[in-house]
Amino acid sequence: MSKFFSLLFICLFSFSAFSQKRSNFREREIAIQQSNIQLGEALLLIAEHANFSLSFNPAILPDSIVSLKYSDRTAKEIFKEVLPPYIFYNELGSSVILQKKKEIEQKSIHISGQILHRLPIDQALVFEVNGLASTFTNEDGKFSLKVKKPNSSNIGISVHKEGFKDSLILLPSKTQEVSIKLEKKALKAIPKKEFNLTKIPRLFVPKKVQIRNENITAHLYRKYQLSLVPSIGTNLKMGGLVENTYSLNVIGGYSLGNSKVEIGGAFNINRIYAEGIQIAGAFNLVGESFKGVQIAGWGNLNFGESEGVQLAGAYNQSKSLKGTQISGGLNLVTDSAEGLQIAPINYSKVLVGKQIGIVNLADSASGTPIGLFSYVKKNGYNSLSLSTNELTYTNLDFKMGVPSFYNIFSAGFGYQYNDFIWQYGIGVGTEKVLNDQRNINNEFLFHWLFKANKQNQTNYGLAKWKLLFQNKKQRKFRLSYGPTVNVLFQSNEQDEMSHQLHLPYCFFKTDVGNLELNSWVGVHLSIGIKSFLTPD
Incomplete structure (x- = not known):
C-alpha cells in the first residue's frame, strides 16, 4: 500500500512539458518571485x-518554507541553492527526477587548498x-587530502608547523578547496625536552x-x-601523535602512549608513555615513563621512570x-633504583x-x-688485607660490597x-x-683446603665464622682481630697420619657418614687497607 501512495504522489506532483532538444533545466534562464511557500511547491x-518535467517523492523533502527571488538564473542554479545536500537530481531528456542520496553516497571526499x-x-x-x-x-x-566521509555534517582539519600557532578548523563534509592562514608564535626560549623517541x-x-611528530x-x-x-593500521601514519587505551599490534605498533593494555607480536613503541600491561614478543620501547607491568621476550627499554614490574x-x-x-641477562638503571633488581648482571x-x-x-x-x-x-x-690463623699462616682477603652486606674472597x-696446605674460599x-x-664485623666463609705430597692430593672443607673488631685510629689501614669458630670436614677413611690435618685442639668431634667433623675455636689477625678502590 505504501508503494501505491508513493507512486500516486509522484504522479500528482509531476509536471509535463513538450519535449525539446535543448535542456531547459540547465540552460533556460528564468525570473521568479514567490515568498513563503513549501519547498515541494517551490x-x-x-x-x-523553466518548462521541464519534474518528478519526486514528497517524502524525501524536508517540511521547510522557502522564498524565491531570482532573475536571469537557470533552474539548475536555483536547485543547487534550495535543495538539501542529501538530495540529488538526474536529468533524462526533458525530465528531471529528484532522489535521496543513499545508494550512491560518497565514501570519501577531497579537501585541498593552501596554507600560508x-x-x-x-x-x-x-x-x-x-x-x-x-x-x-x-x-x-x-x-x-583524501578523507573518509564522516557521519557528521562537519569535518575537522588540523594544521601544524613549527614556529606557528596550531590551527583547527571545521569544514562542511564535502569535497572543497580551502585557504588557511597561520599565525606566527611569539619568540621565546623553548625548554629542552627529555628524549621522547623522536628518532x-x-x-x-x-x-x-x-616526521609527523617532529616538533608537533x-x-x-x-x-x-x-x-x-x-x-x-587504524592510526595510519599519525601513530606518534595518538594516545590509545587498548592496542593490538600484529607485528609492531607505534603511538604517543597507551593507557591500559598493549600487545605486540614483535614490538611495541610508545613515544611518550605507557601504563597498564604491555606485552611483546621481542621488545617494548617507551620514551619517557612507564607504570604497570612490562613483559618482553628480549627486552624492555624505558628512557624515563619505570614504576611497576619489568620482566624480560x-x-x-x-x-x-x-x-x-627481572631479566635473564642485564638490568640497567641509569639514575636511581628503588625496589629490586634480579638478573645475572645488575647496574644502578x-x-x-x-x-x-x-x-x-x-x-x-x-x-x-x-x-x-x-x-x-x-x-x-x-678492603684488601693480609691475615693469619692457626691452619694457614698467610692469607690474602679481598672484600667488596656495602657495609650491610659484602662478599669475601680468600686465598692462602x-x-x-x-707439606704445604693451600686454601681458597668465599664468604659474606x-x-x-x-x-x-670501632667497627665490628660478622663474617662467614667456606674454604676448600688441599694438602699435596708426593703420593697424592687430599682435599678438605672448612666452614668458618668470625667476629672481628677493628682499630679505627687510621683512616686507610685497619687492624682486625677476633675469635673464630671452625668446623673441618675430612674423610674418616684417611687414617694415615700423612693424610690428616693437625689441629691445635678439638672441642667437638663426630662422624656423619664417611665424613669426620672437627670443631675448634681459633683466632684471626689481619692488617689491611680499606676503601682502596674508592676514589678520594
Whole structure:
C-alpha cells in the first residue's frame, strides 16, 4: 500500500512539458518571485517556469518554507541553492527526477587548498582529526587530502608547523578547496625536552611516520588501535601523535602512549608513555615513563621512570626505577633504583633498593647488593688485607660490597710436616659501627683446603665464622682481630697420619657418614687497607 501512495504522489506532483532538444533545466534562464511557500511547491513552480518535467517523492523533502527571488538564473542554479545536500537530481531528456542520496553516497571526499602566512608555508602537517588521514604541504603551500566521509555534517582539519600557532578548523563534509592562514608564535626560549623517541631506527618505524611528530604538539586520542606495522593500521601514519587505551599490534605498533593494555607480536613503541600491561614478543620501547607491568621476550627499554614490574628474557632498562626488574641477562638503571633488581648482571647509578645477581654494580648505594661480585664506586665497602690463623699462616682477603652486606674472597697457604696446605674460599659479611667508633664485623666463609705430597692430593672443607673488631685510629689501614669458630670436614677413611690435618685442639668431634667433623675455636689477625678502590 505504501508503494501505491508513493507512486500516486509522484504522479500528482509531476509536471509535463513538450519535449525539446535543448535542456531547459540547465540552460533556460528564468525570473521568479514567490515568498513563503513549501519547498515541494517551490520546486514545481520552478519547473513550470523553466518548462521541464519534474518528478519526486514528497517524502524525501524536508517540511521547510522557502522564498524565491531570482532573475536571469537557470533552474539548475536555483536547485543547487534550495535543495538539501542529501538530495540529488538526474536529468533524462526533458525530465528531471529528484532522489535521496543513499545508494550512491560518497565514501570519501577531497579537501585541498593552501596554507600560508604572508607567503605559502611548505612542510606543514595537515590532517583530519577523526580518520587521521594526513599529508604535508608542498613548496607552494598546497595540499590535497583524501578523507573518509564522516557521519557528521562537519569535518575537522588540523594544521601544524613549527614556529606557528596550531590551527583547527571545521569544514562542511564535502569535497572543497580551502585557504588557511597561520599565525606566527611569539619568540621565546623553548625548554629542552627529555628524549621522547623522536628518532627511532627506520627498520621499526618508517621516516614518513616519524616526521609527523617532529616538533608537533598535537595530542590525539583513540580508545582502540589495531595495526600490522607502524603506518598500516587504524592510526595510519599519525601513530606518534595518538594516545590509545587498548592496542593490538600484529607485528609492531607505534603511538604517543597507551593507557591500559598493549600487545605486540614483535614490538611495541610508545613515544611518550605507557601504563597498564604491555606485552611483546621481542621488545617494548617507551620514551619517557612507564607504570604497570612490562613483559618482553628480549627486552624492555624505558628512557624515563619505570614504576611497576619489568620482566624480560635478556635486558631491562630504565632511567629510574620504583618497582622490580627481572631479566635473564642485564638490568640497567641509569639514575636511581628503588625496589629490586634480579638478573645475572645488575647496574644502578644510585642503588636505594636491593640487587640480587652474580654481578652487581652501582655508582653509590644506600641499599644492598647481594651476589657473588658486588662493587659500589663511591660509598661502597672494599678492603684488601693480609691475615693469619692457626691452619694457614698467610692469607690474602679481598672484600667488596656495602657495609650491610659484602662478599669475601680468600686465598692462602700454611705448612705442616713438610707439606704445604693451600686454601681458597668465599664468604659474606656485615660491618656495624659501635658506640666507641670501632667497627665490628660478622663474617662467614667456606674454604676448600688441599694438602699435596708426593703420593697424592687430599682435599678438605672448612666452614668458618668470625667476629672481628677493628682499630679505627687510621683512616686507610685497619687492624682486625677476633675469635673464630671452625668446623673441618675430612674423610674418616684417611687414617694415615700423612693424610690428616693437625689441629691445635678439638672441642667437638663426630662422624656423619664417611665424613669426620672437627670443631675448634681459633683466632684471626689481619692488617689491611680499606676503601682502596674508592676514589678520594
